[in-house]
Amino acid sequence: MTNPHAPASTSSPEGPDGATGFALYGPRFQREPAELYRRIRQEHGPVAPVVLEGDAPAWLVLGYREVWHVTGNPQIFGRDSRRWHSWHRVPPDWSLRPYAEHQPCSFHVEGEEHRRRAGATGDALSAVDQFQLRADVERIADGLIDAFVARGEADLIAEYALRLPVLAIARLLGLPDSDAPALARDIAASADEGEEAVRAHQRVVARMQHLVTEKHELPGDDIPSRLLAHPAGLPQGEIPTDLFFILGAGQLTTADWLGNTLRLMLTDDRFALSLTGGRRSIGQALNEVLWEDTPTQNFVGRWATRDTELGGRRIREGDMVVLGLAAANTDPDVRPHTDAEALGNQAFMSFSHGEHGCPQAAREVAEVIAETGVEVLLDRLPDVALAVDADELVWRPSVWMRGLIALPVRFTPAPVRGGIG
Known part of the structure; x- marks a missing residue:
């Protein structure tokens, strides 16, 4: 080492x-x-x-x-x-x-072509109903918590932070929940070191290609259908790559943003009171993470x-x-x-800057998912606490992303609510 x-x-x-x-x-x-x-x-x-x-x-x-x-x-x-x-x-x-x-997608092209493609992607994301998204995330979060709430212990990374964003984004893409576990694994692998990253990327793009074909034949109220119908006229064969970056960037950054915020609130005395309604807010914790432990x-x-x-x-x-x-x-x-x-200072570079920075609509989707995920968890598990010493927590060995390998916690067992996971 x-x-x-x-x-x-x-x-x-x-x-x-x-x-x-x-x-x-x-x-x-x-x-x-x-x-x-x-x-x-x-x-x-x-x-x-x-x-x-x-x-x-x-x-x-x-x-x-x-x-x-x-x-x-x-x-x-x-x-x-x-x-x-x-x-x-x-x-x-x-x-x-x-x-x-x-690749022929908004992520890589420049000039007028970038503005055309990025405009279509931004419009597709801006059409997301924020109120419906928050309600969906609440139901997904309740469903995930239901799976471990009776045990009195959990790993909030594997069982919550890594699963919540991909389930929420999959629904925005019109994907079934059953696709989410494999997508989450492949998206995480695509950002790691080693040759498996290339194979994982190929698997996700292949699934996006199949999804675009499905939406071309049967459109719905989802991001791929909006891209297919957008006046910019994006070629159908090139939309899967844009979807890969929407899904990949959304999943990786939001999962780490959520996990890093939970870690901060469970390890920092300034935020500990927030677990019982103290001075520091969830919004302040989310903001501090973007300064101190930004996902990207x-x-x-x-x-x-x-x-x-x-x-x-x-x-x-x-x-x-x-x-x-x-x-x-x-x-x-x-x-x-x-x-x-x-x-409250939001001058951080966490979302990059300029015309190739993270679109505002994408930031809003990520913030709704991360903020709602923290809120629901603290509401359901008000006495949640780390199950190990804070210095035993291990970060993933990545130069690109900042996130924990695991976040083991304990809490008072509680009844299942019957959410949708």
Whole structure:
């Protein structure tokens, strides 16, 4: 295992521009990534040469202002990865290929084509009835809690946080609940390291292709049907990839947002009183998690459209740029200095920024699911408490996502309510 306390520059094959690159993968990100980013920033500045899994060279942007600049200037830092000069250096089963390789969807295209596709996706998500969504999430949450409420103990990650978002999003897509477990497993695997990530991605896209065919033949009140009928005229064969990113991004980030918020409220004395109606609200906990333990830690990526300068570094045409969203949130030059300043401050980079940032409608869906999930759980299990010491909780060893492996709790057994899981 890599020593997380070793100097940041000691683990490094060749990065971009021949620079010594910090290895941006492995278990060192498991416990205290914020401290690791602080040391990388201290040694390299706001833009650091890194090497991704598979020895892929890239620049990691850690500075808040620099991330803002990259995401706000798509004409210099584009989303089309076909301009990357190092594709020959990664294998066919490279784990980041599903997210980095160019595909005909709103996630990867640029300019007017991006605005057309993103507009259709935004319209499909904006049509979601927020009140109906909240009611559905409440019923799903009650059903999940019913499965363990009589035991007096549970793992809130495996039995709740990982299952609630995918069940809610599956219904928005017009999928049966029976599809949710396999989709949740494959979506999680698609964001991990290793060749299984590629196979998991392929399985999810195949299911989305089948779903689009079904909705073409029998439309419903769901996101795929709205995309098929949208005036933008998206090709039917390209919609499954957009659905993969809607489902994947929604599931991964919302599950970790929910799980990380539950962890905060169960381990931090400032939020402990909230379990019995104290001062700190669920909304404040959700907001703090986006600053401290944001689900999306790093994001691939952008590719330089021409030679340019960023954070004192020379970025060459075709270089890959990784958005260090978590690092930007802890940038001391912009970070709120006091707890009072942080409360309600939503200047975090957790949803990225600019025209390729997370759509507002998608953020609203995620917030409804996460907030309702916490509310229902605390209502049903008012004396819920950790079943282990807080320092025994283990984070997944991922450089991309921030979430717990498990969150074991205990509580007073209670009766089943008969929700819909």
